[in-house]
Amino acid sequence: MSHTVIVPEPTAIRNYLLHHRLPLYFSKPVLAHVETYMTAATAKGFRGKVTDWAEYSDCHRTTLGHFLAEGVWDETVLQSKVKTESLRQILETSRRMAEPLFVIHDDTIAQKTKPSSQARFPMEQAGFHHSHLLGKVVWGHQVQATVLGCSDLSLIHSTNLYDKTFTHPDGTIYTKIDRVCDMAQTLPLPPHGGYCLVDSWFTCPRVIDAYAAAGYHVIGALKTNRILYPQGIRISVQDFSQHIRKEDVRLVTVNGSSYWMYRYEGALNEIGNAVVLLCWPEQALGESRALRAFLCTDVSLETETIAAYYAKRWPIEIFFRQSKNNLGFDTYQVRSAKAFIRLWALLAWTHLYCMVGLGQPCSFGDGLRAVRKQVQRDRLRYVYECAQKGIPFQVVCERFKVV
Missing domain, CATH: 3.90.350.10 (Transposase Inhibitor Protein From Tn5; Chain A, domain 1)
Structure with a gap:
């Protein structure tokens, strides 16, 4: 019997991307990378490194590095x-x-x-x-x-x-x-x-x-x-x-x-x-x-x-302090100019989302905490829906890279 990992309902971050009509400009793979970056960047301990980003992505870190340095998309x-x-x-x-x-x-x-x-x-x-x-x-x-x-x-x-x-x-x-x-x-x-x-x-x-x-x-x-x-x-x-x-x-x-x-x-x-x-x-x-x-x-x-x-x-x-302390503004390790300029564009977009993307304007600190809670709820909902659909535990572990 084969098992397919179910696709969860759109997350709050994905809804924000849809609200700003980014699908008109970016392909689905690019949008997926943007969404996973925002998820990773708002997590505790994010240092702006591709390895941190890869923990929340289905892709290997080399794929994400290629996305930044050579990917076909317009930052x-x-x-x-x-x-x-x-x-x-x-x-x-x-x-x-x-x-x-x-x-x-x-x-x-x-x-x-x-x-x-x-x-x-x-x-x-x-x-x-x-x-x-x-x-x-x-x-x-x-x-x-x-x-x-x-x-x-x-x-x-x-x-x-x-x-x-x-x-x-x-x-x-x-x-x-x-x-x-x-x-x-x-x-x-x-x-x-x-x-x-x-x-x-x-x-x-x-x-x-x-x-x-x-x-x-x-x-x-x-x-x-x-x-x-x-x-x-x-x-x-x-x-x-x-x-x-x-x-x-x-x-x-x-x-x-x-x-x-x-x-x-x-x-x-x-x-x-x-x-x-x-x-x-x-x-x-x-x-x-x-x-x-x-x-x-x-x-x-x-x-x-x-x-x-x-x-x-x-x-x-x-x-500057928030971006360096929380979003890896001075700890990134990508080497090409195109890559870190794209990283800055993603960083600014994420910072803006934390302040005005949650229904009403708030401070960055409050927004960051709210986004982290949103991400935790989305991940828990995903696990819950997998259980309801009978998706094996091993598949869920693989999805979250804990194998």
């Missing part, structure tokens, strides 16, 4: 779906809450081990990059990411490899600032105002002009060597701070922490008019090492509002 479909869905959710939240939309840019390093000079197949596109988190130069991939936010909701919008060798048609290098400016051109006019939140690397006239053309203001960190012109006098932020007295500043509380702030409004180098906030922690007023500066092109905002808005840049740091 830009997933990338586009992530952009479209994140933008739709954030725009809907902005209209419903009547609150501004935030576009957050930053980059991170997916750190790797420097290969030996004798390595036959080193990881592609890896190089030396300065890690601000570690305070040193490390080997790995530099990844630029964009997160969209409104109110309490923040969603991944894009992840892109920063390739120092990529150039424009005229031969000039395509920089991180170029990518940020290009992103501005793809965004719709915000329904209740919009702000681009960046660190000091991106606080420059090109980014300000690109976002102004799209209808957004820029709030960004500012290096303390930037030049101000108080009363027409040319002076750096650092030197200007030495002339600020306690009666010139005010104590502002942001997210439970208090800071002394001085507000300057006027010209900077290549910027006609903007607000610059000079900030010190409550217990470090006047200390040069504690000084932080921030720029805002919207001069109508109150000082407290500027500080509160800039604090909304933090979700992109949370995305």
Whole structure:
């Protein structure tokens, strides 16, 4: 008597793929790989490795490796779906809450081990990059990411490899600032105002002009060597701070922490008019090492509002931490550029699913726990249905690779 393993009812993950019409773009085998990746990536202990993925797939790990490196499917479909869905959710939240939309840019390093000079197949596109988190130069991939936010909701919008060798048609290098400016051109006019939140690397006239053309203001960190012109006098932020007295500043509380702030409004180098906030922690007023500066092109905002808005840049740091701790963002081992770019597309799609794919938006942590429970229920239901159909126990063990 032959036994055929029954096909269970569609899982929640499969229903999400169907809802976004992915069968129009991907074959059944590709969809099966995407579904098993999402199942594996949300499991405890996932490290982003193909072997982890293979534990949830009917295929051998070499098949999955081939799927990433040489498979015939278009990862830009997933990338586009992530952009479209994140933008739709954030725009809907902005209209419903009547609150501004935030576009957050930053980059991170997916750190790797420097290969030996004798390595036959080193990881592609890896190089030396300065890690601000570690305070040193490390080997790995530099990844630029964009997160969209409104109110309490923040969603991944894009992840892109920063390739120092990529150039424009005229031969000039395509920089991180170029990518940020290009992103501005793809965004719709915000329904209740919009702000681009960046660190000091991106606080420059090109980014300000690109976002102004799209209808957004820029709030960004500012290096303390930037030049101000108080009363027409040319002076750096650092030197200007030495002339600020306690009666010139005010104590502002942001997210439970208090800071002394001085507000300057006027010209900077290549910027006609903007607000610059000079900030010190409550217990470090006047200390040069504690000084932080921030720029805002919207001069109508109150000082407290500027500080509160800039604090909304933090979700992109949370995305990097969550992706590295839970989704294997810096522990993958695939070597070809196509493979790890595809892996990032799957990662972003899975992160988005955990936050908005369960009926209503939630935090990534809550969504991740809910998906894990869903997967456990689906697997238990599969075993239960096998028992009802009289499928031998050995067949079920083989299905779950516990033989």
